[in-house]
Amino acid sequence: MDLSSLLPELLKGFTHFTIGNAVMITAALVLIYLAVFKEIEPVLLMPIGFGCLLANIPLAGMTAVEGMMGVLYNAGIKTELFPLLIFVGVGAMIDFSPLLAQPRMVLLGAAGQFGIFGTLILAVLLGFPLNQAASIGVIGAIDGPTSIFVATKLAPELLAPIAVAAYSYMSLIPIIQPPLMKLLTTKKERLIKMDYAPKPISKTTLIFFPIVLTIVVGLLVPEATPLISMLMLGNLLKMSGVVDRLSKAAENEIINIATLFLGLAIGSTMNEAAFLNFDTGKIMALGLFAFVLDTVAGLLFGKLMCFISGGKINPLIGAAGISAFPMAGRLAAKTASDEDPDNFILMHAMGANTAGQLGSVIAGGILLSVVSKMLGL
Amino acid sequence: MDLSSLLPELLKGFTHFTIGNAVMITAALVLIYLAVFKEIEPVLLMPIGFGCLLANIPLAGMTAVEGMMGVLYNAGIKTELFPLLIFVGVGAMIDFSPLLAQPRMVLLGAAGQFGIFGTLILAVLLGFPLNQAASIGVIGAIDGPTSIFVATKLAPELLAPIAVAAYSYMSLIPIIQPPLMKLLTTKKERLIKMDYAPKPISKTTLIFFPIVLTIVVGLLVPEATPLISMLMLGNLLKMSGVVDRLSKAAENEIINIATLFLGLAIGSTMNEAAFLNFDTGKIMALGLFAFVLDTVAGLLFGKLMCFISGGKINPLIGAAGISAFPMAGRLAAKTASDEDPDNFILMHAMGANTAGQLGSVIAGGILLSVVSKMLGL
């Protein structure tokens, strides 16, 4: 060992450090900053940012196949285990009774998926191949695990920017949606009060719902089965009331560990080659477009339902149909009560919001099915 | 893409749906119904039922090797990790002091295993090959993880019906046992009161017991080592009192997650080909036979001990020797106090019951050893 060969060894961390690494580490710091100081989806953006940081420390070897991040990626992203386990936990946290009490609200969950397809068209126009365009479009599902699940199948190379876009804009919903709500609805529409005299929902209904829904959606859209079934499994564990141990595990241990590992593994795919290109910028822009288009479609459909019902439906709840559970539902209710503190549409908005959750998963499965078929995958 | 090719694609979920799928989904619904509304072992039957449902939605791909259920199966059933992890948790919940205070109770844990071998003989008579007959016999261990562990080694193709039989009948014990108890014992026998003036059991004894038992059983029956050692590890974590963090993890996170995943993975093997045949019906019948035979053997041995002891032992505690911890122990005590509210034999019954737990694992290991040897496995 002579000293002339030593110096490069000592400085190898610096000599292998590229401008690209620096830019990506800056991106990682921005994500962590947004997570910590702006509290934008911190449970996901913090692990994603930290994973990105680790992927851009040269020679650390953590993203190699046998490195920790590689192990997590292969164990939980490639197998799609992590997004599905997260859905078990999310399912245990959703209450479908507002939707079951007003079944027609489910229609709003269909309208709020138009952003997926509109964004797909725009992405194709911008030159993305079909599989990538579809993966980008699914940001319009406005639902993290669905976006990750579909992108992993169709275009895993875009997983990181898609996940980042999905989760970042999800938290920006309180900034994105209100202007659109005011722009597209009249004051008179926003003042519409809605009766809430729901059918009583029996415990039996709440227990049957996740089971029947799994079978129906499974038969209609087999590709949506993994996502919808895990969501419904979590819901069944909770609603049945007889397996407290399991529903608590789903809501806590399982979702927490899966979320941490998923974030780290996705962040660790954010290397220079995959992320630092013009496409990433386009994807971020397309993601924003997807959110806007979803909201617009939801609101317009809300206005249509308002018209058809003879002015009995407040079109604001249309904006809750985009998914983004439960923020979008709460935001619609808040916008209505900002206009008139006595106007309380939370239950209707939550019905539309859970419908949006279902619609997102179904749309994701349909997209996967149609695009796979067309591409002969 | 022309529309004539579209329709089959749209309806593929329905066109691939077979009568067999329909029957199996009905079976899944029955399992979930029993779990939710009859509260029959819900922590296991609900995941098993849900897994069965998923396995019978055509084209969903969840049971493929790279599907979620396939991943769970290979990670935890094929490796036998899940039943063993469940045993770590069960071990942390068992208290062996009633048994250690009255060591002769351990004999009842041997008698209660006769059902294993009797059922094996009957299964052979019904035409099952030896490896399958032995796996069916082990339902008579009346202990879920033991049944699953042995069946995975000897006849994995029968795993699902064996697991379903084991857990279903386990919960039906309050229906299966009492008539047999009344039939096989006289009122005079059921009225026998037993002194409970146990030796004081020191903390040291409780700590040494799981360690020594692991070594002794490990040397006597090496095949039983995985099961017995994990049961004893859990017990040691708990009894030592110095690793609260670990024993809490065993009793909660580890057992809950393993139980959920084990149930789903086993349920997902319940496809048409594996389940819908005459054998399944035979296995369910043989399982019931195993439960009855175990109880009868336990009670008869109890009567023998009663006779030998000069009427000092209540034969009802023999029924607790079948394992099915802790239901069988409680049931024996309840039957005695139903006859005479002042007759309290819970501690004796629990001693016999924990002995049955040990006897089941040992019998499972012996069966595995003998049958593997005979079949040259």
Added chain:
Amino acid sequence: MDLSSLLPELLKGFTHFTIGNAVMITAALVLIYLAVFKEIEPVLLMPIGFGCLLANIPLAGMTAVEGMMGVLYNAGIKTELFPLLIFVGVGAMIDFSPLLAQPRMVLLGAAGQFGIFGTLILAVLLGFPLNQAASIGVIGAIDGPTSIFVATKLAPELLAPIAVAAYSYMSLIPIIQPPLMKLLTTKKERLIKMDYAPKPISKTTLIFFPIVLTIVVGLLVPEATPLISMLMLGNLLKMSGVVDRLSKAAENEIINIATLFLGLAIGSTMNEAAFLNFDTGKIMALGLFAFVLDTVAGLLFGKLMCFISGGKINPLIGAAGISAFPMAGRLAAKTASDEDPDNFILMHAMGANTAGQLGSVIAGGILLSVVSKMLGL
């Protein structure tokens, strides 16, 4: 099946039992005894001891590749997942504010690593090849996960004795350090009181620290990145205050499960061939030497700082620089207050102690880097 072939089958557990197995089981019992009755690092020594017991029950098959212990070893030790996950949890339990309030304390964390290299030299003199000598030296990191991580990379065949030495002596620190402290410091030195008027540490500093440290250490010593980054990830989860769910999971579920599995898997490598040789004795002796040398180097450096500062630094805090968080820090403070109940140096000692934790990881990474390079690994 004739009976003459049966007897060997029945007694196979005993006939395959070797003297070596007996010795190793005795060693296992000693480890469990120390864990349970002397409370020496029970969360690790108990699983290690139990794993060792299982590895020495003949024909149990648990340490085979497809046995439970083999599965755990390949899943978490070979991939280095378990020590890294433990570090996430440890990071969430460390508070760096005493160190940040007195940054010069960090120097003590460098001095306390001399034992690593001194032990390496001695191990080479005793005839160990370089990779093994370096792995033995890293016992002097006085930090379990670091020792295990480095040994897994350089000399996995020595993992068990190294882990046992590291954790055993870690708990013997209250016996090892005080005599050295009294021997190497004068009463006057031990009576030195230190001002504690720290700079106020802002929440922002505490949040930036783990991020910046990961980048700086990652660039300086890429090989240390996995360890340091997971420690800092845990710390960031905790200090950010916005991801309670994740930091609780890190501090509880993740660390508890990883600790139990790591202990079992390491213990299960303690078979006769790997453990029962003269090397194991040497390693235990060298491990003790490493602990002593670390403490001596720390104390001497403390005396140097005392001299340079004009008697303002109590040299006892040097002994806290060896890592062994948080026992060493507490012990230094206790020794000072034993001398004078009014002398309170806990905050300074904890600063040095957390510096030792950082220094250990850095030294481990440097050792890994230098030795890998020299051996052309």
Added chain:
Amino acid sequence: MNNLLLSLQITALGMGLVFGAIILLWLMMILLTTFTADKQTQPEESAPPQADPVTQTGFKAQAAALAVAIALAEQGQSAAHPLPEPPTAIVSAWQLGMRTSQRAQKGNFRRP
């Protein structure tokens, strides 16, 4: 521009299928709530369209209470950070889900 045509086809097909599936779900939900409704509901409860005044009052009171709670919650948050969102989406999902569930229970099951 073959891809553009394809993407337009996908959109038409996709939105059609989404609406189709959702309408089937609507049907399913109507059937499900009908068939699994509690049998022992009193006559006055089985007539939900004509919400009686008491119910409406109770509902308004609940709405007011919730509005106050939300206002208080937002007030508490506003000092801490600019976005009036809870720390994490998951936590807030839970909180709102539970709150919603409690309200729903009140509204549906325990109405006097």
Added chain:
Amino acid sequence: MNNLLLSLQITALGMGLVFGAIILLWLMMILLTTFTADKQTQPEESAPPQADPVTQTGFKAQAAALAVAIALAEQGQSAAHPLPEPPTAIVSAWQLGMRTSQRAQKGNFRRP
């Protein structure tokens, strides 16, 4: 019928081995409880066979208390569902294990 013969052999051998192993465990337990008994037990406690009246009374009181507790528990359950079993076996295993453990501690360690 070769398999039947085999299965009979397995049964004879298996039950023999089970009983053999259990009898060895019995022996082990006797030795273990003897060698690891608390050394500082008072003389009157070291004579368990002749249970003194106080102990018996205490035992009966405990038995009565437990019987009442079980009766109450069953009463509480009977309204909820037909099988007087707890929701899950695992939960009940824990509950009974703990209850048993508490009783055992009372009986064994804290007797006056």
Added chain:
Amino acid sequence: MNNLLLSLQITALGMGLVFGAIILLWLMMILLTTFTADKQTQPEESAPPQADPVTQTGFKAQAAALAVAIALAEQGQSAAHPLPEPPTAIVSAWQLGMRTSQRAQKGNFRRP
């Protein structure tokens, strides 16, 4: 003895690098604490070297309180087992970490 030479080289190089890295960390910490200090600290707080008497008194009181707590804890432990160490290192790490954190907060943030 080639290995011995190598090991000496490793030691020289290794300890040099460790000290080098640690000194860089020292620098980093100084910069970090300077740049990320709270801006709204009062003037008297921004002069830490001249600790005012009140702070010192508060500090001594804290030290005394902690000493008493430690003494009590050790007294409680001494009966149970020879080594005055807590049951598990992890638990104690947590306890001490938390205690340290609480003290630090008192000392740093809530000083009057």
